[in-house]
Amino acid sequence: MIVMLISDESKVERQYIVRFSKDLAARQTEESWQMIECAAIPELVKAVRDKIRTDIICVDITIPKALELTMELRKNTPSAYIILIASPSISPMTYMRPSIGAESLMLKPLTREQIQEVLSEALGTYIRRFYKPDENKVFVLENKGGRDLIDYENIYFFESREKRVFLNTGVREYGFYDTLEQLEERLMEGFIRCHRSFLVNRNKIEKIFLSQNRLLLKDDFEIPLSRTYKPRLKEFMARGDI
Template sequence: MVFFLTDPYANERSYMEKCAHDQIAFHSDERCDYKCFEKNCEAEMFIKTCPDVSIAAVDVTDNSGLELAKSIRKKFRSAFLILIADSSISPQKYLTPSVMAGGLILRPLSKASVDEVFSESFTSYFNAFYEDEQNDFLIKSREGRILVSYDRINYFESANKRIFLNADGESYFFYDTIDNLAQTLPEGFIRCHRSFIVNSQKVKKVCLSENILYLQNNDIVPMSRGYKANLKERFG
């Protein structure tokens, strides 16, 4: 997982990073990367290449910080956002659907206020995270944990000793076997090839003569003879 922080004041950054470290260690044994930035422009560059942000604390006292918060929300829909603000900015600017903050810290900051907001925010995040595992597919990697909703997944593909997950224009990979995956996925996922498992809800058309499946997003997934009978029975 990744904890992301922007704050122009070194003493605040240092304490919030420590507080985040303590909270994550308390709630989880997962490895976490801590990315802390003084300038929003540096943070923006990181966001463009970062594959995942789990929890972010963002200073929104100027427009660049507010735009950064919106960028995080747009790219990382499940990220938990904590905003840092003061009386110079109207709450109407940051308490919006395009930001959807889960926590708020107002300046002047105190250790007590940071502790309180971080404790509530991290507890809320991890409670939601582990509850959502029932409806989401969990990817574990050296970068941390990523939850992908089963409803978003189009198919899984086995290639080069890895599993690639295709979900609504995004792709993730992890290490597993396609045989093991077929045993653990929910009922709606069907083996259609020695290297592919498809989400039956995403199938638009089954073409038995061409040995292919057409998906709703116009992707084409191969179908092998050994799975034809099962697919024919499933889709009629």
């Protein structure tokens, strides 16, 4: 599923962006799309707080606090394609910065022609990226409903249970068929096997309790540590990789 978030207090602009994006998506992909509309800042705040996974973000930064919230959205989904709606009265130095990483820009007053031109290029670029992703940056999850691209930075751990593997992002869980052995080989040292049922993102490890046979990840996730994998974990600690 491809998730697009549109934040614009102008109902006319927002609805046209949604309508045109849906039409373009239907013509260019067979994937299912979810459009999240934020008509006011509190709704955008909620999207940030809930760490909603987004693939494409379109935000009107002429609204107070919208620019700061866009930075948070970028942190939540590093690989998202960001489209900014700005004004000629706002200096580009304000929003053209690495912490936002916007790839497309629309300037007010918006016209249908401008919206169509920018969205056509933006969605076309993202769709090509979606089908040929950089697998060094995102985990590609294939399922019956299509595919999801999940930033490695957002993955806390993989858990094997019920004859499936579950990917946990801290706010959502994705189930799929695979084995931790194959994932461990594929993901290399960015993820560490600590138990026969768990493969964890080493960047999410907060504390290691060797005597208690457990790991504490960010956001208070506790993961068991088995004797079998304790020596390898000690090697990572000795090298300073954890």
